[in-house]
Amino acid sequence: MALLRVRHTEETIAARYCAQEMRTPTHLGTGQEAVAVGVATALRKDDAVYSHHRCHNHYLACGGSVYRLAAELYGRVDGCSRGRGGSVHLTDRDNGFIASSAILGETVAVATGSALAFKMDGQDRVAVSFFGEAACEEGIFYESLNYAAINALPIIYICENNLYSTESPLAVRQPAGTELCARAQSFMVAAEKVDGNDVAAVYLAARRAVARARAGQGPSFVECFTYRWREHVGPQFDHEVGRSYRGKAEFDAWMERCPVKRSAARLAEMGLAGADELATRSGEVEREIAEIFDRARKAPWPEPESLFDHA
Amino acid sequence: MRRLKYHQAISEGTVQAMERDDNVFCAGIAVDYPSGIFGTTAEALERFGKARVFDTPAMENAFTGICIGAAAMGKRPIMVHPRNDFMFLAFDQLINLAAKWRYMYGGNAGSVPVVVRAVIGRGWGQGATHSQSLQAPLAHFPGMTVLMPATPRDAKGLLLSACRHDGPVVILEHRALYGVEGEVPEEPAETPIGSAAVPREGRDVTIVATSVMTQEALSAAEELDRHGVAAEVVDLRTIRPLDEETILASARKTGRVIVADTSWELCGVASEVAALCVEKAFHHLKAPVRRLAPADCPAPVSLSLERVFYPRASTIARLALHVVGANPELVGEIDKEDTFKGPY
Numbered sequence: 196m197a198l199l200r201v202r203h204t205e206e207t208i209a210a211r212y213c214a215q216e217m218r219t220p221t222h223l224g225t226g227q228e229a230v231a232v233g234v235a236t237a238l239r240k241d242d243a244v245y246s247h248h249r250c251h252n253h254y255l256a257c258g259g260s261v262y263r264l265a266a267e268l269y270g271r272v273d274g275c276s277r278g279r280g281g282s283v284h285l286t287d288r289d290n291g292f293i294a295s296s297a298i299l300g301e302t303v304a305v306a307t308g309s310a311l312a313f314k315m316d317g318q319d320r321v322a323v324s325f326f327g328e329a330a331c332e333e334g335i336f337y338e339s340l341n342y343a344a345i346n347a348l349p350i351i352y353i354c355e356n357n358l359y360s361t362e363s364p365l366a367v368r369q370p371a372g373t374e375l376c377a378r379a380q381s382f383m384v385a386a387e388k389v390d391g392n393d394v395a396a397v398y399l400a401a402r403r404a405v406a407r408a409r410a411g412q413g414p415s416f417v418e419c420f421t422y423r424w425r426e427h428v429g430p431q432f433d434h435e436v437g438r439s440y441r442g443k444a445e446f447d448a449w450m451e452r453c454p455v456k457r458s459a460a461r462l463a464e465m466g467l468a469g470a471d472e473l474a475t476r477s478g479e480v481e482r483e484i485a486e487i488f489d490r491a492r493k494a495p496w497p498e499p500e501s502l503f504d505h506a
Numbered sequence: 507m508r509r510l511k512y513h514q515a516i517s518e519g520t521v522q523a524m525e526r527d528d529n530v531f532c533a534g535i536a537v538d539y540p541s542g543i544f545g546t547t548a549e550a551l552e553r554f555g556k557a558r559v560f561d562t563p564a565m566e567n568a569f570t571g572i573c574i575g576a577a578a579m580g581k582r583p584i585m586v587h588p589r590n591d592f593m594f595l596a597f598d599q600l601i602n603l604a605a606k607w608r609y610m611y612g613g614n615a616g617s618v619p620v621v622v623r624a625v626i627g628r629g630w631g632q633g634a635t636h637s638q639s640l641q642a643p644l645a646h647f648p649g650m651t652v653l654m655p656a657t658p659r660d661a662k663g664l665l666l667s668a669c670r671h672d673g674p675v676v677i678l679e680h681r682a683l684y685g686v687e688g689e690v691p692e693e694p695a696e697t698p699i700g701s702a703a704v705p706r707e708g709r710d711v712t713i714v715a716t717s718v719m720t721q722e723a724l725s726a727a728e729e730l731d732r733h734g735v736a737a738e739v740v741d742l743r744t745i746r747p748l749d750e751e752t753i754l755a756s757a758r759k760t761g762r763v764i765v766a767d768t769s770w771e772l773c774g775v776a777s778e779v780a781a782l783c784v785e786k787a788f789h790h791l792k793a794p795v796r797r798l799a800p801a802d803c804p805a806p807v808s809l810s811l812e813r814v815f816y817p818r819a820s821t822i823a824r825l826a827l828h829v830v831g832a833n834p835e836l837v838g839e840i841d842k843e844d845t846f847k848g849p850y
């Protein structure tokens with residue numbers, strides 16, 4: 196259900212984005228839902244989650260309100276950041292989603308700091324940092340891993356490797372044969388690779404990392420292979436707008452590995468839910484979300500005199 | 507009242523801040539060395555141990571982020587840069603995140619009360635990258651609080667205020683001030699953020715100064731007094747938020763303003779204060795507002811060049827005499843000898 200909620204929210208945004216009512220650069224996470232949902236399922240509400248520019252999935256998987264996300268995108272006062280943050284600056288502290296930020300690698304360090312606070316206070320809470328593989332090209336990533344390893348901090352670094360940074364492929368960003376897990380291991384950080392489109396596999400890997408962190412055994416790095424369906428920022432498909440940095444055949448192959456469909460097939464196999472039942476439920480979620488967006492669109496604007504609030 | 511040196515006052519302020527709040531910790535390169543950042547962290551280390559006073563790798567940007575993340579969970583970190591030039595490496599975290607945290611999340615993500623102490627060097631060949639003074643670029647950004655204590659009392663008082671402030675605070679300490687002695691209350695007396703001080707009153711000319719330039723301005727004022735000129739000294743103490751009222755009251759009173767800052771003129775604090783006076787006290791001004799700042803080049807190393815690079819008390823006094831229409835050549839040898847002997 197969490198997967199459906201994330202998928203339909205992102206797809207609803209994509210469908211409405213061109214109406215020019217959501218005036219905020221939006222990086223949709225369609226296709227990458229299993230990473231967020233798998234990890235969030237392994238967490239407690241008092242853990243601390245941080246994310247990056249493509250953050251809706253993580254916010255929603257932690258339990259974030261669809262209404263408050265939609266209102267934020269519409270620039271309304273009911274938004275999770277009261278219309279001050281936009282798509283890339285979300286927060287929902289009640290559900291453990293502390294903050295997302297648009298600068299690559301920035302929150303990797305911040306999450307590490309929350310883990311330091313937990314360790315200093317002797318708490319068994321863990322911090323989680325979501326980032327894309329391009330953050331592994333930023334120096335701050337290595338500074339953070341190094342520090343977490345020295346101090347055995349309770350943090351889980353979740354790398355969403357979707358192969359592209361904006362439109363730049365791995366080939367121009369990392370030497371051929373690069374293994375990000377090996378880089379993490381060279382900092383004495385436990386690392387494993389996982390199929391990021393398999394929600395159960397992600398959950399199990401996250402659960403191992405969480406257990407390690409809670410037991411005081413230090414940081415973990417989990418590299419989740421996945422694929423972003425839509426363009427870097429905005430609602431369109433690259434092949435539909437003539438971009439050539441990745442081909443339609445590659446896109447189609449990843450569509451075959453759709454995390455939502457795979458999850459549905461798994462549920463059917465296990466006899467937990469039939470195709471009809473899932474289709475019905477999916478339709479319900481879709482309608483529910485459409486209604487929420489309609490409501491958010493009508494929410495009040497922030498008052499102009501509130502410009503300096505929280506400044 | 508009891509007298510302390512500037513570095514002792516910082517040390518006492520740190521200990522008292524840590525005593526009254528278990529969430530305060532102090533971290534950064536060299537904070538747990540026996541030298542303890544000019545003696546400012548040694549007593550805290552002795553009292554609270556390495557759990558709360560600890561060394562870090564050279565990782566200025568990530569460690570600032572780590573302090574932000576710890577602060578978001580309720581900690582109150584004091585991060586120390588032994589050289590404030592290294593803080594440039596931390597500008598992403600400070601400016602893009604800490605300064606914006608409360609606003610950008612609509613107040614819903616709480617606050618990140620991080621205190622950053624950073625030391626400015628001057629003289630003894632510090633050179634281009636060990637001598638800069640970063641108040642202007644930092645104070646440019648809404649959400650940032652920038653403090654520059656010039657006396658032992660304020661070094662302690664502003665640190666104590668910073669440790670209770672609801673957002674990021676950068677405190678720029680000047681190395682030439684560590685040995686300055688002055689009255690310091692024994693109790694944890696806070697100096698309010700956003701309030702300038704007037705350590706000397708006068709009717710003829712106002713010298714608005716930051717950090718060590720306040721001490722230079724006070725020396726200049728004594729010399730000016732010998733020539734019948736009563737200078738008023740305004741010690742800014744806080745760069746952001748700027749205490750406009752105190753500056754303007756003095757500008758309106760004397761009608762002549764000199765602004766002496768530790769960093770360059772262009773887009774600097776001296777320019778900001780000058781603009782303020784011109785915008786809001788124009789009709790009270792009897793002379794053009796003058797800025798006094800280091801020469802417009804990177805800091806040189808050679809002694810002969812350092813001497814002409816930095817403005818000192820005598821530079822201020824000469825300019826003040828010029829501004830009031832007296833003879834600048836009357837200024838005697840008033841510059842205090844720089845007693846710093848290295849090795850760094």
